[in-house]
Amino acid sequence: MxxxxxxxxxxxxxxxxxxxxxxxxxxxxxxxxxxxxxxxxxxxxxxxxxxxxxxxxxxxxxxxxxxxxxxxxxxxxxxxxGETDVIGLLSALGRIGERNVAEIELVMASYFRTRDALEPISREDLLIRLRDHSVTLLDVRPEDEFAQGHLAGAINIPFASIEHGIARLPRDQPIIAYCRGPYCVLSVEASAILRAQGYDIRRLEDGYPEWKAAGLPIEV
Known part of the structure; x- marks a missing residue:
């Protein structure tokens, strides 16, 4: 014993x-x-x-x-x-790291905020805009990940195909891009490419797993 x-x-x-x-x-x-x-x-x-x-x-x-x-x-x-709990654990780990670890803050400043100076949009703000039908959702993950689940109403243009898929996106409406999570670079790079083409685009503050874990609308 x-x-x-x-x-x-x-x-x-x-x-x-x-x-x-x-x-x-x-x-x-x-x-x-x-x-x-x-x-x-x-x-x-x-x-x-x-x-x-x-x-x-x-x-x-x-x-x-x-x-x-x-x-x-x-x-x-x-x-x-325990998917929801594991996602919550990773989110908590990220928050502690961003607050307490200088190396993480350096990466956030030198890459994320330099590559995309616009503040990411929160889930709460995105929900309001979705209810008003005032934004287009862009999922830049690979097709197989999109097929397993995505934010309701999202368009899937994988990052590898972003330049060929631009024609599918409206120019008269803001676009909100998202990918795998808060440190996924796919939405950062996609936003930079689309913004250079004149699109009004911002990123979601985290990604599909956090949205799903919060019990918000998804499609499979």
């Missing part, structure tokens, strides 16, 4: 969870799983890792009870456990 008291046992288990997210690759894997279920091979390609390395990171997330596998024929697919 463990000699630890109940509080110490709980803290030990929480420390296991903290250890599970204590690697940048695993945080990025969680960001991808927040878009929807993913195969090991697909994650390896998206992260630029070997299959073995990706599998090792997924096993650590599984032991931390953050992700779980499902076999689909010969493929092993992973999804988040």
């Amino acid at each position: 463990s000699s630890l008291g109940p509080k110490q046992r709980i803290f030990a288990s929480l420390a296991d969870i903290a250890q599970a997210i204590g690697h940048p690759h695993r945080l990025e894997i969680l960001e991808h799983l927040a878009q929807g279920e993913r195969g090991v091979e697909d994650l390896a390609i998206r992260l630029g890792l070997t299959l073995a390395n990706t599998s090792r990171h997924l096993q650590i997330l599984r032991r931390g009870r953050l992700a779980e596998p499902r076999r689909d024929g010969k493929r092993m697919l992973y999804s988040l456990i």
